[in-house]
Structures are given as C-alpha cells and as structure tokens.
Amino acid sequence: MHYISTRGASPKVTASQAILQGLAPDGGLYLPEFIPKVEITVEDTKEGYPKFAEKLLTPFFEGDPLLEHLLDICNEAFCFPVPLHWLNDESAELELFHGPTIAFKDFGARFLAGALEKIIARQGKDITILVATSGDTGGAVASAFHKKKGISVKVLFPLGKVSDRQQQQLTCWDENITTYGVHGTFDDCQGMVKEAFRDTSLSEKWGLTSANSINLGRLLPQIVYHYYSSLLFQKKVGKKPVYIVPSGNVGNVTGAYIAKAMGAPIGDIVLAVNENKTIPDYLASGVYEPRKSVQTLANAMDVGDPSNMERLQILFPSHQERVAHIASYSVSDAQIVETIGRIYRDFQNPICPHTATGEWVRDQYYKGVPSIVVATAHPGKFESVVEPEIGVSIPVPKQLGDLLNLPTKMVEIAPRVDELFA
Numbered sequence: 001m002h003y004i005s006t007r008g009a010s011p012k013v014t015a016s017q018a019i020l021q022g023l024a025p026d027g028g029l030y031l032p033e034f035i036p037k038v039e040i041t042v043e044d045t046k047e048g049y050p051k052f053a054e055k056l057l058t059p060f061f062e063g064d065p066l067l068e069h070l071l072d073i074c075n076e077a078f079c080f081p082v083p084l085h086w087l088n089d090e091s092a093e094l095e096l097f098h099g100p101t102i103a104f105k106d107f108g109a110r111f112l113a114g115a116l117e118k119i120i121a122r123q124g125k126d127i128t129i130l131v132a133t134s135g136d137t138g139g140a141v142a143s144a145f146h147k148k149k150g151i152s153v154k155v156l157f158p159l160g161k162v163s164d165r166q167q168q169q170l171t172c173w174d175e176n177i178t179t180y181g182v183h184g185t186f187d188d189c190q191g192m193v194k195e196a197f198r199d200t201s202l203s204e205k206w207g208l209t210s211a212n213s214i215n216l217g218r219l220l221p222q223i224v225y226h227y228y229s230s231l232l233f234q235k236k237v238g239k240k241p242v243y244i245v246p247s248g249n250v251g252n253v254t255g256a257y258i259a260k261a262m263g264a265p266i267g268d269i270v271l272a273v274n275e276n277k278t279i280p281d282y283l284a285s286g287v288y289e290p291r292k293s294v295q296t297l298a299n300a301m302d303v304g305d306p307s308n309m310e311r312l313q314i315l316f317p318s319h320q321e322r323v324a325h326i327a328s329y330s331v332s333d334a335q336i337v338e339t340i341g342r343i344y345r346d347f348q349n350p351i352c353p354h355t356a357t358g359e360w361v362r363d364q365y366y367k368g369v370p371s372i373v374v375a376t377a378h379p380g381k382f383e384s385v386v387e388p389e390i391g392v393s394i395p396v397p398k399q400l401g402d403l404l405n406l407p408t409k410m411v412e413i414a415p416r417v418d419e420l421f422a
C-alpha cells in the first residue's frame with residue numbers, strides 16, 4: 001500500500017514514511033492510494049479489540065516494515081475497553097473515553113506513538129515531537145509518548161490560559177517529556193512550533209516531527225472503532241446504524257467514512273458541529289469559507305478551518321457527492337446545555353458537551369432511527385459545565401485521578417524559539 005498527498009504534487013510514500021513526515025512535502029495530507037476491502041465479520045470482534053484492529057489495518061501496512069509489529073502496537077495502544085452504551089433498543093453511544101486521558105484522542109496518539117517508536121528503532125536517528133496545545137491535545141500526546149524510546153517531546157502551552165486540571169495533565173510528566181509554560185497566547189505557541197519547523201537546520205538537528213491530527217498514524221486507528229462498533233450494532237439490532245460524530249477538525253469522522261467505504265455496515269454519517277459552522281454553511285451554499293474559530297462549551301471542536309476537510313474533499317471529489325454523503329448540523333451552547341440535562345433526566349447518563357452536540361442532532365433529525373452517537377470525552381473532564389446541569393457530582397475516573405496526584409514540573413519561557421532549544 002502506498003500513500004498519496006491530497007495536493008497530488010508529492011511522490012507516493014509507504015505508511016512508515018507518511019507517519020514520519022506528518023504533512024506531505026507539497027503541504028497536503030496523506031491518504032491511501034485506494035480503500036482496501038477486508039473480509040471481517042462480527043466473529044472477529046470476539047478475538048478482542050487489538051486483534052480486530054490488527055486485522056482491519058493489515059492492508060494499510062502491506063509491504064511496510066511496520067506490518068510485523070502491528071499486533072504489538074495495537075496491543076499496547078488499545079489497552080482499554082471500547083463499549084457501546086445502549087440508551088434504548090436502537091440508540092447507542094460509542095464510548096471512546098476509557099483511555100488514559102479520557103477522550104478519543106488517546107486512540108490516535110497512542111497508535112502514532114507506538115508506530116513512531118518502531119520506525120525510530122529501525123532508522124536509528126532520534127526525533128523530537130513539538131506540540132502546541134490549548135489544553136487537551138498536549139495531555140493525550142504527552143501521555144501516549146511518555147517513555148517511548150528515541151523520542152523526546154516538547155509540549156508548549158500558554159501560561160494562565162488553560163484550566164488547572166488541564167495544566168496538571170500537561171505538567172505531570174518526566175523523562176522524555178518536557179513541558180513549557182509560555183508567557184504568551186496559544187497563537188504564540190503555535191507560531192513558535194511553525195517557526196521551528198521552518199528553520200531547516202534546527203529541524204534537521206533535532207529531528208523535528210509533529211503529532212497533530214493530520215498525521216496518518218492518527219487517522220488509521222480512527223477507522224477501527226467505527227467498523228468494530230457497526231458490526232456489534234448490526235448484530236444486535238439487525239440494521240445499519242446512522243453515525244453522528246461530534247466534529248472539529250473532522251479527523252474522527254474521516255475515519256468513519258473510510259470504515260464505511262471499506263464495507264462496514266454504516267448508514268448515513270452525520271457531522272455534529274458547534275457554533276463553528278464552516279461545514280454546514282458550505283454544504284448549504286457550495287462556497288467553502290474558512291473562518292476564525294469562535295469559543296464554545298464544546299471547546300475541542302472550536303475549529304473554523306477544519307484541517308481534515310482536505311481529505312474529505314478527495315474522498316468526495318464533487319460538490320454534488322459531498323452534499324449526497326455529508327450531512328452536518330450546528331448546535332448552540334444553549335442547546336448543548338439543555339441536552340446534557342435531558343440525557344441525564346431520561347437515561348441517567350452524564351455526557352460531555354461534545355457528545356451533547358451529537359445527542360442534540362439525534363433528537364432533532366434522527367429520532368427513532370437506529371443510530372450511534374460517538375461519545376468523544378468523559379463528562380468528568382468537563383465537570384464545570386456538566387455538573388450544574390445534572391445536579392450531581394461526577395466521580396473522577398481512576399486514570400485521571402492518578403494523573404492529578406502526580407508531582408508537576410515545567411519550564412517557564414518567553415515566546416521565543418531559542419528558549420525552547422536552550
């Protein structure tokens with residue numbers, strides 16, 4: 001299997017090369033040159049999630065040295081449950097929040113970290129991951145890469161601009177992870193990362209690599225849980241579920257589209273977005289207009305220019321196809337809050353603000369239709385929004401509690417690249 005750039009002006013590469021590079025040299029994102037079909041059934045889910053993942057992902061690594069390590073990588077990365085939580089006979093939530101940082105980004109970050117560790121062992125040159133974070137991504141990346149051999153990680157966050165809990169999760173690491181509290185804004189942090197990448201001598205010397213959501217190593221594992229859960233749903237209900245996916249950079253939902261194209265029993269795929277409505281507006285008008293992001297309660301989806309849109313545009317090359325295959329609805333903060341309360345009253349099920357966008361869309365447009373809402377984060381991660389609406393406190397999951405009790409360490413710096421490499 002080879003990978004091609006969405007912009008079509010870079011040479012084909014192998015999976016390992018695509019994962020190591022992140023972005024293609026022409027600035028595009030990597031996609032497989034074709035969508036493989038796999039003989040896989042609900043029987044395969046009985047072997048456990050990691051084994052299912054290995055089988056489904058095998059064709060993506062055909063001919064690549066990572067293939068022989070694929071099962072090890074999946075076993076190590078996916079060491080937590082991936083359950084469907086049934087609200088009634090034909091409605092479920094796919095809970096993707098049982099990993100170490102209790103949000104779905106654990107799947108992608110952990111798979112990427114495992115794959116990179118194997119790639120580094122083979123090539124013999126160490127690398128440095130640079131990640132700027134406004135809160136959650138940095139924690140998932142730090143957790144996933146902690147103690148990975150041959151890889152150092154520098155996490156940058158804007159001092160005083162993240163919540164206490166987020167800061168704890170960013171600064172509780174040691175060994176190969178260094179966290180920088182930057183006297184500046186998130187944009188300053190991101191600017192420093194971009195500047196470091198542009199400096200070719202710095203980039204060469206440190207082996208700079210990014211771990212952001214455009215990396216192929218994060219996309220591939222996001223195919224697996226959609227396929228896996230659709231088989232389990234179909235077995236129980238006898239029908240294909242509609243998937244409603246809370247979306248920001250649309251990486252997660254791209255995984256759902258690829259699963260469906262591979263043959264998973266998936267009906268319509270629907271993007272729930274917050275008040276950042278670039279995509280629903282595009283589908284309505286036919287004109288794609290990236291915007292500045294606006295802040296909402298579902299803040300991990302505050303994206304005005306979704307980076308994975310480039311992949312969806314290749315998967316669906318014409319506007320006509322996009323309109324036929326992509327449905328998207330925008331959900332306001334008021335609707336998020338009301339939905340958190342309703343789902344708790346009706347099902348005693350606390351949900352996070354991101355998941356609430358999906359539940360609102362289900363209630364409005366897919367009532368009574370067999371469907372899965374993808375639950376992207378644990379409600380305990382957003383307790384200040386969720387608890388007032390449901391009137392009870394949410395116990396902190398064990399893995400988060402463990403992180404909250406670790407000692408912390410960070411380096412405070414001015415927003416200048418030279419301080420990062422001092």
Ligand SMILES: *Cc1c(COP(=O)(O)O)cnc(C)c1O
Nearest residue numbers: 247248249250251252300376377
């Ligand atoms: C990142 C994130 C999303 C959005 O996922 P995309 O792949 O960017 O569309 C939704 N919910 C949570 C909790 C997230 O962390």
